[in-house]
Each structure stands twice: as C-alpha cells, then as structure tokens.
Amino acid sequence: MAFxxxxxxxxxxxxxxxxxxxxxxxxxALEAIDAFWEHTxxxxxYAMEMDRGYGGPFVHLDLDFRAPVTPRHPLICEVxxxxxxxxxxxxxxxxxxxxxxxxxxxFVSVFSKVGVLETIPMPAEVRAALEPLVESDA
Amino acid sequence: MAFxxxxxxxxxxxxxxxxxxxxxxxxxALEAIDAFWEHTxxxxxYAMEMDRGYGGPFVHLDLDFRAPVTPRHPLICEVxxxxxxxxxxxxxxxxxxxxxxxxxxxFVSVFSKVGVLETIPMPAEVRAALEPLVESDA
Amino acid sequence: MAFxxxxxxxxxxxxxxxxxxxxxxxxxALEAIDAFWEHTxxxxxYAMEMDRGYGGPFVHLDLDFRAPVTPRHPLICEVxxxxxxxxxxxxxxxxxxxxxxxxxxxFVSVFSKVGVLETIPMPAEVRAALEPLVESDA
Amino acid sequence: MAFxxxxxxxxxxxxxxxxxxxxxxxxxALEAIDAFWEHTxxxxxYAMEMDRGYGGPFVHLDLDFRAPVTPRHPLICEVxxxxxxxxxxxxxxxxxxxxxxxxxxxFVSVFSKVGVLETIPMPAEVRAALEPLVESDA
Numbered sequence: 046m047a048f049x050x051x052x053x054x055x056x057x058x059x060x061x062x063x064x065x066x067x068x069x070x071x072x073x074a075l076e077a078i079d080a081f082w083e084h085t086x087x088x089x090x091y092a093m094e095m096d097r098g099y100g101g102p103f104v105h106l107d108l109d110f111r112a113p114v115t116p117r118h119p120l121i122c123e124v125x126x127x128x129x130x131x132x133x134x135x136x137x138x139x140x141x142x143x144x145x146x147x148x149x150x151x152f153v154s155v156f157s158k159v160g161v162l163e164t165i166p167m168p169a170e171v172r173a174a175l176e177p178l179v180e181s182d183a
Numbered sequence: 184m185a186f187x188x189x190x191x192x193x194x195x196x197x198x199x200x201x202x203x204x205x206x207x208x209x210x211x212a213l214e215a216i217d218a219f220w221e222h223t224x225x226x227x228x229y230a231m232e233m234d235r236g237y238g239g240p241f242v243h244l245d246l247d248f249r250a251p252v253t254p255r256h257p258l259i260c261e262v263x264x265x266x267x268x269x270x271x272x273x274x275x276x277x278x279x280x281x282x283x284x285x286x287x288x289x290f291v292s293v294f295s296k297v298g299v300l301e302t303i304p305m306p307a308e309v310r311a312a313l314e315p316l317v318e319s320d321a
Numbered sequence: 322m323a324f325x326x327x328x329x330x331x332x333x334x335x336x337x338x339x340x341x342x343x344x345x346x347x348x349x350a351l352e353a354i355d356a357f358w359e360h361t362x363x364x365x366x367y368a369m370e371m372d373r374g375y376g377g378p379f380v381h382l383d384l385d386f387r388a389p390v391t392p393r394h395p396l397i398c399e400v401x402x403x404x405x406x407x408x409x410x411x412x413x414x415x416x417x418x419x420x421x422x423x424x425x426x427x428f429v430s431v432f433s434k435v436g437v438l439e440t441i442p443m444p445a446e447v448r449a450a451l452e453p454l455v456e457s458d459a
Numbered sequence: 460m461a462f463x464x465x466x467x468x469x470x471x472x473x474x475x476x477x478x479x480x481x482x483x484x485x486x487x488a489l490e491a492i493d494a495f496w497e498h499t500x501x502x503x504x505y506a507m508e509m510d511r512g513y514g515g516p517f518v519h520l521d522l523d524f525r526a527p528v529t530p531r532h533p534l535i536c537e538v539x540x541x542x543x544x545x546x547x548x549x550x551x552x553x554x555x556x557x558x559x560x561x562x563x564x565x566f567v568s569v570f571s572k573v574g575v576l577e578t579i580p581m582p583a584e585v586r587a588a589l590e591p592l593v594e595s596d597a
C-alpha cells in the first residue's frame with residue numbers, strides 16, 4: 046500500500062474557472078512528497094536540512110491532468126518511489142478526489158549537502174527506508 | 184525572436200535553501216504563458232474567459248531544472264508554441280537568469296467553452312495568431 | 322470551546338530565514354476561516370457561492386505576529402466570531418504551535434450576492450449558526 | 460513622491476468570484492515593500508540577509524479593502540515609511556488600479572541579526588535612507 050497524504054483544497058486554491066488553479070497542483074504534489082519523507086524517514090525537507098545536513102532539490106517534474114480538482118472532496122495524493130539512482134530518487138504522485146484520478150506525474154530529486162547545492166550520493170538511511178517501498182511504474 | 188516575460192523573484196519566493204521553491208517555478212512559467220496570450224491575442228486567461236467565452240485548461244506540464252532561480256536577477260521566461268493540434272497547443276517555456284538557463288519545459292493546454300470544461304477546437308483567431316510563432320522543439 | 326483548524330506548515334511555506342513567510346500567515350488564517358464556515362454552516366466559501374448564492378468578501382484584516390511559525394509543529398488556528406453586524410461578521414483568529422501563540426488578528430467580511438459584489442444582510446441561516454458562537458474580544 | 464511598485468495581477472491570483480483572492484493581497488503589499496527596500500537601500504530582503512547580515516521580520520500588518528483587485532489593470536502599490544522607531548519601521552501601503560484605491564494598510568517590521576531572530580536597533584544606513592522619505596499618516 047503506497048503512502049497517501051490528504052490535502053484540503055479550498056476557495057483560495059481555485060481560479061475563476063471554479064477549479065484548482067494549474068499552478069497549485071505541482072505544489073500539492075510537492076507537499077505530498079514532503080509528507081512522504083516525514084512519514085518514511087522521520088524528517089520532511091525542513092528537518093532534513095536543519096537536523097540531518099542534507100536536502101533534496103528537484104531536477105525534473107511532469108504532470109498529466111486527468112480531471113479537475115475542486116474543494117468538493119479532499120485531494121488524496123499517493124506517493125511512491127519508482128526508481129532509486131545513485132544520487133537521485135524518482136517519485137510517482139497520483140492525486141485523486143472521491144476515487145477519481147485527477148492527475149499523475151513524476152518528480153525526480155537528487156540529494157545535496159546543506160548550503161552547497163552539490164549532488165551527493167543518496168544517504169544510506171534514506172536508501173534503507175526507500176528500498177522496501179519501490180513500486181513498478183507500469 | 185520568441186516572446187519573453189520578466190518576473191521579479193523575491194524573498195517570499197525562496198525557501199530555506201535560499202533559492203526559489205520548486206513549487207513556485209511552474210507558477211512562474213504559467214504566468215509567462217498568461218502574459219504570452221495577452222501579448223499575442225490581446226487577452227490573457229482572465230480576459231479570454233470574461234470577454235471571449237473560451238478558456239485554456241492544461242492537460243500536461245513538464246519541467247527540467249538546470250540551475251537555481253534566485254532573487255539576484257530577473258527571471259526571463261521565453262515562451263513559444265511548438266505544436267498546434269486541432270484542440271490544443273503545446274508551449275515550450277525556458278527560464279533564464281543573467282543568461283543562464285535555469286529551467287525548460289513544456290505546457291500543453293486545450294481550449295474549452297467557459298463554464299463547460301469541455302474541449303473545443305482551437306478558435307480561429309487564436310490559430311491565426313499562433314501559426315507565425317510556432318518554433319521547432321529541437 | 323472555539324473552533325480550531327490544524328494546518329501542516331511545510332518547507333515550501335518557509336523563507337530563507339527558516340520560518341514561515343509573512344505572506345503565508347494571512348493565507349493560513351483565511352484557510353482556517355474557510356474551514357470554520359464548512360464546520361459551522363456546512364459550506365465553505367466554495368459551496369457558499371456555488372450552492373447557496375452568497376459569498377463573504379473581506380473588508381478588513383489585521384494580524385500581530387508574536388512568535389515565528391515553523392514546520393516543527395502543526396499550526397492550530399482558533400477561529401471565533403467576535404461581532405455580528407447587520408451585513409458583516411468580525412472574526413478573531415489565533416494561531417498557535419505547541420501551545421505558543423504565534424499570531425492573532427481580526428478578519429471582517431461582509432455578505433454579497435454571487436456575481437454582484439454588492440453587500441447584502443447576513444443570511445438568516447448564517448446568523449442562527451453564528452450567534453451561539455460569538456465570543457468576547459477582550 | 461512616494462515610491463510605487465507595479466504588480467501584474469493574473470488569472471492565477473483570482474478566485475471563483477473573479478477577483479484577486481484576499482490571501483494574495485497581503486503578499487502583493489509585501490512584494491511592494493521588498494521592492495521599496497531594493498530601491499531605497501539597494502537591497503531587498505534577500506540581499507539584506509545574504510550580504511548585509513540583517514533582516515526585517517514583521518510584527519504587525521493591517522489592511523482595509525476598498526475595491527476589488529482584478530487582472531484588468533496593473534496594481535500600483537505605493538509604499539512610504541510613516542514612523543521610524545528605535546528598532547522598527549512602520550510602512551503605509553496603498554494599492555491602486557486605474558486610479559482607484561483598492562486597499563490600504565500598514566506593515567510594521569523590526570530589524571534582526573541574521574540567524575538570530577532577535578531585535579536589533581535600526582541600522583544607521585537604513586535610518587539615513589528612510590528619514591527623508593517619512594510621510595505623515597494622516
């Protein structure tokens with residue numbers, strides 16, 4: 046069972062077309078990845094940087110939008126790692142409302158030492174936590 | 184010469200890593216596309232919906248991040264259509280600061296009747312304005 | 322007991338000073354008011370506008386910041402109406418993390434007919450729901 | 460003549476009521492203050508923190524909303540200091556579109572040493588730059 050994170054979509058997330066603004070959707074998916082880290086290694090990006098000395102800057106993201114997101118239902122974001130590289134992790138994120146797939150996409154982040162923005166190998170504690178969670182991206 | 188739109192990146196766009204937050208970058212690119220429409224057909228998404236009766240919801244976006252975005256320089260976003268479909272347009276957006284490519288990506292939107300969220304053919308006035316601007320996506 | 326709404330503060334809400342950006346705090350308080358409406362009358366601003374035909378535009382807000390907001394703890398926002406006018410409601414919002422008061426302020430909204438932006442009397446169903454909840458603003 | 464900063468209001472800033480979302484307005488005013496600093500002392504908050512070793516956290520803000528903000532016109536934000544304290548500055552910000560006052564309010568920030576979040580006296584270079592610009596808040 047992949048990790049899920051629920052987001053409250055509100056009035057302020059919506060544009061005049063009465064659906065969540067496109068620019069909010071990547072931010073929702075990113076929040077879900079932040080919550081994934083917190084759940085999986087006990088540290089979201091903030092604690093990663095402050096307490097553990099590494100960060101996770103992104104090098105890629107893509108999203109396909111399947112159905113509008115609205116405030117009518119919570120947005121359930123499912124996050125799973127689908128590929129572990131030496132220095133990177135590729136996530137798949139799927140957002141659903143009331144069982145309907147609203148968007149799906151991929152987010153690739155690398156690891157970096159705090160304050161340096163230089164890529165480092167994936168920390169061993171991270172790899173150990175992610176390996177059992179890797180899913181096929183079929 | 185492709186259309187460009189300059190964005191002021193500020194303190195509030197940055198995260199504790201001292202660079203613009205990943206979640207802001209798609210929103211910057213989208214703002215540039217909104218400005219592209221305003222420049223090209225005389226109506227951004229707001230005027231499109233209010234005055235012309237059609238809108239441009241997105242079905243896809245992807246971004247590759249090449250270098251950090253910071254408040255040190257304006258962010259110059261270059262926007263060009265790279266493919267016109269019957270009902271859709273594919274844009275390439277490249278963001279640069281001080282001559283350095285920071286990100287590049289693609290955004291695909293369709294056309295819809297206001298209030299309906301149903302895809303319609305690209306309006307003739309839009310096609311006429313876009314055709315001379317199409318660039319190769321090499 | 323006043324209504325409370327919990328907000329997850331994340332990396333993307335923080336600025337390079339490693340605390341939530343000032344510009345995010347009014348938005349957090351507004352989200353809490355949106356959630357208050359949902360809880361109290363069964364309709365947040367979205368459902369209010371779509372289903373009930375009225376909206377709640379703001380005419381005033383003020384906030385005093387007492388302590389930084391960070392991702393270390395959930396942000397618990399307490400919302401209470403403190404004055405009911407003929408056409409308006411004044412809310413007090415207090416944000417706390419781990420028991421510490423981070424900010425407090427006031428938000429005054431009026432009622433308007435959808436699509437008109439013209440002030441109307443507070444709907445009777447709203448007044449009935451709010452009256453038992455009014456707190457002193459001492 | 461007070462400093463002004465122009466903001467492009469777009470589709471993504473608007474909510475389903477077809478006006479800029481209340482939560483965006485404090486952020487617009489803050490962006491204008493950031494631009495004021497850049498213009499006045501040669502450093503916005505980012506450069507202040509990175510290059511000069513001090514920051515300007517807020518302790519208060521208030522806003523009164525007079526007219527809706529929309530994408531129809533640029534939002535011209537006028538920023539002026541109206542009181543200089545030993546450790547703080549109080550700004551007045553007025554936002555206008557097409558000559559109409561849309562909002563006005565006040566923002567009070569203190570000065571702090573980077574990384575400490577402890578209040579310090581207003582730096583001498585800042586006081587020298589602000590003193591000639593102070594306006595009455597009548």
